[in-house]
Amino acid sequence: xxxxxxxxxxxxxxxxxxxxxxxxxxxxxxxxxxxxxxxxxxxxxxxxxxxxxxxxxxxxxxxxxxxxxxxxxxxxxxxxxxxxxxxxxx
Numbered sequence: 001x002x003x004x005x006x007x008x009x010x011x012x013x014x015x016x017x018x019x020x021x022x023x024x025x026x027x028x029x030x031x032x033x034x035x036x037x038x039x040x041x042x043x044x045x046x047x048x049x050x051x052x053x054x055x056x057x058x059x060x061x062x063x064x065x066x067x068x069x070x071x072x073x074x075x076x077x078x079x080x081x082x083x084x085x086x087x088x089x090x
Contacts, residue, residue, distance in 0.1 A: 006025070006040065007023040007024060007025060007040065007077075008023065008024050008025070008026070008027060008038065008039075008040055008042075008077050008078070008079050009022075009023060009077065009078045009079070010022060010023070010024045010027055010055055010078075010079045010081070011078075011079070011080050011081065012053055012055070012065060012081040012083060013081070013082060013083070014082070014083050014084045014085075015084075015085070019065055019083070020055055020063060020065065022055075022057065023057065024055045024056055024057050024079075025039075025040075025056045025057065025058060025059055026038060026039050026056040027053065027054070027055055027056065027072075027079050027081075028053070028054040028056070029049040029051075029052065029053045029054070029070075029072060029081075030049060030050055030051045030052065031047045031048060031049050031050070032048070038072070038074050038079055040077055041077065042074050042077075043074070044074055044075050044076065045073075045074050046071065046072065046073045046074075047071070047072050048069065048070070048071055049067070049069070049070045049071065049072050049081070049083075050067070050068070050069050050070070051066070051067065052064055052065060052066050052067060053065045053067060053070065053072075053081055053083065065083070067083040067084055068083075068084050069083070069084065069085065070082055070083035070084065070085070071085075
């Protein structure tokens, strides 16, 4: 019998430090198509994000991190977020 995990492992970091590391029920952010949520057992994917990342450690708690830009990678219930990177001039 398959059981759904109850939490995601989330790491949010910028170049200097880790901004959040821990368990969460969900993660919300914004990409070019709009607002999206990552829940346990989410499909593996990568996307560019902007504006903010909201971590939901519990169903009643939110931790919002304002960002300029970032990348989210979801892989096997682990969510890696790298934020506020600077792109090189072309």
